[in-house]
Amino acid sequence: xxxxxxxxxxxxxxxxxxxxxxxxxxxxxxxxxxxxxxxxxxxxxxxxxxxxxxxxxxxxxxxxxxxxxxxxxxxxxxxxxxxxxxxxxxxxxxxxxxxxxxxxxxxxxxxxxxxxxxxxxxxxxxxxxxxxxxxxxxxxxxxxxxxxxxxxxxxxxxxxxxxxxxxxxxxxxxxxxxxxxxxxxxxxxxxxxxxxxxxxxxxxxxxxxxxxxxxxxxxxxxxxxxxxxxxxxxxxxxxxxxxxxxxxxx
Amino acid sequence: xxxxxxxxxxxxxxxxxxxxxxxxxxxxxxxxxxxxxxxxxxxxxxxxxxxxxxxxxxxxxxxxxxxxxxxxxxxxxxxxxxxxxxxxxxxxxxxxxxxxxxxxxxxxxxxxxxxxxxxxxxxxxxxxxxxxx
Numbered sequence: 001x002x003x004x005x006x007x008x009x010x011x012x013x014x015x016x017x018x019x020x021x022x023x024x025x026x027x028x029x030x031x032x033x034x035x036x037x038x039x040x041x042x043x044x045x046x047x048x049x050x051x052x053x054x055x056x057x058x059x060x061x062x063x064x065x066x067x068x069x070x071x072x073x074x075x076x077x078x079x080x081x082x083x084x085x086x087x088x089x090x091x092x093x094x095x096x097x098x099x100x101x102x103x104x105x106x107x108x109x110x111x112x113x114x115x116x117x118x119x120x121x122x123x124x125x126x127x128x129x130x131x132x133x134x135x136x137x138x139x140x141x142x143x144x145x146x147x148x149x150x151x152x153x154x155x156x157x158x159x160x161x162x163x164x165x166x167x168x169x170x171x172x173x174x175x176x177x178x179x180x181x182x183x184x185x186x187x188x189x190x191x192x193x194x195x196x197x198x199x200x201x202x203x204x205x206x207x208x209x210x211x212x213x214x215x216x217x218x219x220x221x222x223x224x225x226x227x228x229x230x231x232x233x234x235x236x237x238x239x240x241x242x243x244x245x246x247x248x249x250x
Numbered sequence: 251x252x253x254x255x256x257x258x259x260x261x262x263x264x265x266x267x268x269x270x271x272x273x274x275x276x277x278x279x280x281x282x283x284x285x286x287x288x289x290x291x292x293x294x295x296x297x298x299x300x301x302x303x304x305x306x307x308x309x310x311x312x313x314x315x316x317x318x319x320x321x322x323x324x325x326x327x328x329x330x331x332x333x334x335x336x337x338x339x340x341x342x343x344x345x346x347x348x349x350x351x352x353x354x355x356x357x358x359x360x361x362x363x364x365x366x367x368x369x370x371x372x373x374x375x376x377x378x379x380x381x382x383x
Contacts, residue, residue: 002300002310048336052292055285055342070359073350073366080372084379181369184343188377191314191340198332199310202296205339209293 001035002203008034009049009207010214016053017215019228022151022179023049023208025109028102029238037200039098040091043149044190045201047183049208050151054180056212066173068166071128076178078135079142079152080185086146087186091193098148099246105144106239108154113232128164137163138178146186151179281349288342295335303328344373 008030012023024046031042058067090098128134137159141152153175160171190196244250303310308328315325315333325333347370354363 048339051339051343052289055289055339055346058282058285058346069350070362073347073362073369076347076369077365077372080369080376084372084376087376088379181343181347181373184340185373185376187340189379191336192316192377192379194313194315196314196336198312198314198329198336201336202299202310202332205336206293206296206300209289 002199005035005200005203006207009204010211011207012049012204013053013208013211013213014215014218015211015231016208017212018219018222019113019231021109021112022153023053023212024145024148024150025106025154025235027204027208028149029242031200031204033238033241035200037197039095039102039148040190040195041197041200043090043147044187044196045204046149047145047187047190048196048201048205050145050149050183051180051187052205052208053212054151054176054183056209057216058177058180066169067177068128068170068174069177071160071164071166072174072177074131075134075138075156076181078139079145079156079178079182082139082142082144083146083182083185084189086143086148087189088146089143090147090190091195093147096246096248099242101144101246102148103239103243103246105148105150106235106242108158110232110235110239112154112157113228113235126165128160128166130163134159134164142182142185145179145182146189152182153179281346281353284345284349285342288338288345292335292339292342295331295338299328299331299335302331344370344377347373 008027009023012027012030015021015026016023027046027049028039028042031037031045032039037045093101137155141155141159144150144155145152153172156175156178157168157171160166160174161168164171166174187196241250299310302308306328308326310328310332312325312329314336315329319325321330347366350366351363351370354360354366
């Protein structure tokens with residue numbers, strides 16, 4: 001099982017880097033539907049993977065100055081609070097509720113696969129707008145992250161670009177910084193409750209680190225637009241499968 | 251004719267000559283090193299856990315355990331290495347936030363320093379909350 005887990009992590013990390021998403025929406029279904037792990041175990045492992053990819057990429061974003069650390073830190077107050085709440089609630093939620101919630105949470109990821117590439121600005125931006133909305137959305141994204149083990153970037157980036165007026169590259173860099181901190185907020189709750197499986201997390205995290213590196217190298221050499229359309233279909237199928245399982249149809 | 255403004259005092263003369271230091275930029279460069287270092291340490295430990303498991307034939311099993319049990323002899327070397335690697339990985343974002351408190355404080359941004367300190371407090375709270383039954 002170790003090699004399979006490593007390959008799964010590698011694939012999730014690579015896809016995350018290629019598609020511009022966190023690995024959680026790929027990894028959690030693989031671990032639950034493919035390996036038969038519980039949602040809580042899959043979420044705990046996925047959170048470690050989110051930290052791995054986020055921290056690895058963050059060093060580049062920080063050096064390049066693309067990340068709005070001030071805004072990210074302010075929103076992080078709400079995201080972390082939501083993440084702690086979500087991770088506390090997760091063990092008490094029935095499996096079906098988590099599966100339905102995951103299916104719903106896949107919608108933003110699906111949207112990000114289908115959306116047209118944004119028109120890039122020169123990176124300059126004024127003060128963020130609609131801060132209350134941004135803070136509320138950050139709390140919700142944090143709660144989802146803590147409950148399901150996803151990064152929440154697919155929610156945070158559209159909120160920062162469409163509602164708060166940030167340029168796309170600044171929003172993605174800021175989101176990348178935030179998802180690592182958010183995941184760290186909830187992973188300790190899972191770990192302290194004995195839900196983080198060492199035999200699963202170790203090979204998966206190593207795979208994700210390797211895959212993210214490979215994916216970042218491949219990205220300029222691959223037509224990501226076609227890849228995104230293919231994975232939009234894959235995400236739709238995964239979302240439907242999770243929804244059907246949550247509703248008890250399967 | 252000189253284009254440089256004439257200093258009004260000796261202090262101002264020294265300030266005009268001294269290069270400007272962007273403390274926030276210097277801090278962020280050091281922060282990038284912290285992040286890469288955290289990932290590197292975690293990777294080395296996790297690889298060591300897997301290699302040790304394969305080399306010694308000791309299966310990597312079990313879940314995370316309380317930190318105070320690390321060196322009590324209750325867990326084998328493979329489990330300890332894996333746990334330390336995951337701990338190093340998960341603590342790196344906390345170090346990032348702690349670092350940000352210092353960077354903002356030194357850069358003369360007390361409001362941001364307090365916000366970062368608030369995030370750090372929440373993160374530390376989360377570290378201990380899960381152990382509460």
